[in-house]
Amino acid sequence: MAVKILIKRKIKPGTLKDASALLIQARKNAMLNDGYISTETLVDHNDPNIITVVSMWQKKENWDNYIASAVRQGNEQKFAPILNGETVYEIYNMGM
Numbered sequence: 283m284a285v286k287i288l289i290k291r292k293i294k295p296g297t298l299k300d301a302s303a304l305l306i307q308a309r310k311n312a313m314l315n316d317g318y319i320s321t322e323t324l325v326d327h328n329d330p331n332i333i334t335v336v337s338m339w340q341k342k343e344n345w346d347n348y349i350a351s352a353v354r355q356g357n358e359q360k361f362a363p364i365l366n367g368e369t370v371y372e373i374y375n376m377g378m
Contacts, residue, residue, distance in 0.1 A: 287338075288373075292367050334378075
């Protein structure tokens with residue numbers, strides 16, 4: 283069953299350019315993995331420092347493999363200095 287992953291981050295003011303570059307790299311990395319379908323980036327209308335990424339995968343196992351990968355872990359370490367708080371992950375199944 284396909285899944286959508288909501289990845290919610292609040293970034294520090296003044297770091298939007300850095301965040302954008304990291305998000306582009308994360309998308310490129312994800313595209314190389316089995317089961318990847320798509321990614322959409324949403325910016326909060328009232329606070330541009332709140333970013334939600336919606337990542338779609340064929341199966342949860344595909345997402346699990348990607349999130350555990352060294353490439354993904356390395357990219358997440360680069361996010362750490364520009365974040366205000368922890369990254370929040372929500373996993374949703376497509377359909378009932």
